[in-house]
Amino acid sequence: MELAVIRMVLPVLVMIGIGYVCNRKQIFDMNGLKGLKALLGDIMLPVMLFNAFFTASYSIRVVVVFLVVYLGFGAAILLGYALRPAVRPYGKYLPFLLSSAEGGMLGYALYGLIVGGQSGFAAVDLGQTVFAYTVWLGCLTGTDGGKADPKALLKNMFSNKCFLGMALGIVLGASGVGGLVMSSFAGGIVSQLIGTITAPISALVLLMVGYELNLKKELLWPVAKTIVLRLAVMAALLLAANLIIFGLFPFDRELEIALMILYALPAPFIIPIFSEVGKDGEYVSTCLSAHTLVTVALYAAIAVYGMS
Numbered sequence: 001m002e003l004a005v006i007r008m009v010l011p012v013l014v015m016i017g018i019g020y021v022c023n024r025k026q027i028f029d030m031n032g033l034k035g036l037k038a039l040l041g042d043i044m045l046p047v048m049l050f051n052a053f054f055t056a057s058y059s060i061r062v063v064v065v066f067l068v069v070y071l072g073f074g075a076a077i078l079l080g081y082a083l084r085p086a087v088r089p090y091g092k093y094l095p096f097l098l099s100s101a102e103g104g105m106l107g108y109a110l111y112g113l114i115v116g117g118q119s120g121f122a123a124v125d126l127g128q129t130v131f132a133y134t135v136w137l138g139c140l141t142g143t144d145g146g147k148a149d150p151k152a153l154l155k156n157m158f159s160n161k162c163f164l165g166m167a168l169g170i171v172l173g174a175s176g177v178g179g180l181v182m183s184s185f186a187g188g189i190v191s192q193l194i195g196t197i198t199a200p201i202s203a204l205v206l207l208m209v210g211y212e213l214n215l216k217k218e219l220l221w222p223v224a225k226t227i228v229l230r231l232a233v234m235a236a237l238l239l240a241a242n243l244i245i246f247g248l249f250p251f252d253r254e255l256e257i258a259l260m261i262l263y264a265l266p267a268p269f270i271i272p273i274f275s276e277v278g279k280d281g282e283y284v285s286t287c288l289s290a291h292t293l294v295t296v297a298l299y300a301a302i303a304v305y306g307m308s
Helices: 002-024 031-055 060-082 090-097 103-115 119-142 151-157 162-173 177-184 188-196 201-211 217-248 253-264 279-307
Strands: none
Touching: 002 162, 002 201, 002 253, 002 279, 031 177, 031 188, 031 201, 060 090, 060 103, 060 119, 060 151, 060 217, 090 119, 090 217, 090 279, 103 201, 103 253, 103 279, 119 162, 119 253, 151 162, 151 177, 162 177, 177 188, 217 253, 217 279, 253 279
């Protein structure tokens, strides 16, 4: 078992380390990083999300998981507003650091390394993604005095290629087209094509995580408190999700691993993209970087559980 865990954890650490060295040695600059992000965000991740939902199984359990995840993150963002004084003067963005998760850029990669596919994680990421593009993004927009305009939210949602890939996969998968295609002569061709496009995702995501690691010493105390708060909230959500889902449906180890990874992830990396973080930018960046390291440590523990 120890060797199996090392085989899963060591590549994660090595790729993050390579990314860190790439930044320090300027093997490629921020323009190169932007190019990698565009490649991932515009092509690889949308294809991966499409495939995950295209080949997923749809049932009443999927609906229950969606509701549990969506409502759980809703409770988390409300708790974040109540706990803002705990990290004063950095509490402005605490609700967004305590809710939602970086499923697209990190969750699928880590889940795939343990289980070998993405469809299991897609079942839990659906609720997270819809929450992120509705409640979470609407509230984030309002932090700078902006209005959570439904039209603007819809525009952001349907201009995001990852969301479009997921939506198309859901439509074709839930309608039965996915099953028909994958069981036909074309199924092998589709699988090979998608596999070729998405194969580098895990390595590239971890490389970028390492490149963007940025730990500010002067912010470590408020960041540490933020991470502890998030871990406590996510632990409570994981416990509640397990009790509800597996109280209603038979236990599913892969689904439980997906839930464990979901609630171990840092907050979405897109906070600085959709909000003018200003003087709080370094706090937000350091929180995301530090929690990514915590996620890797938790991933090691989840990998041990997955092998047991």
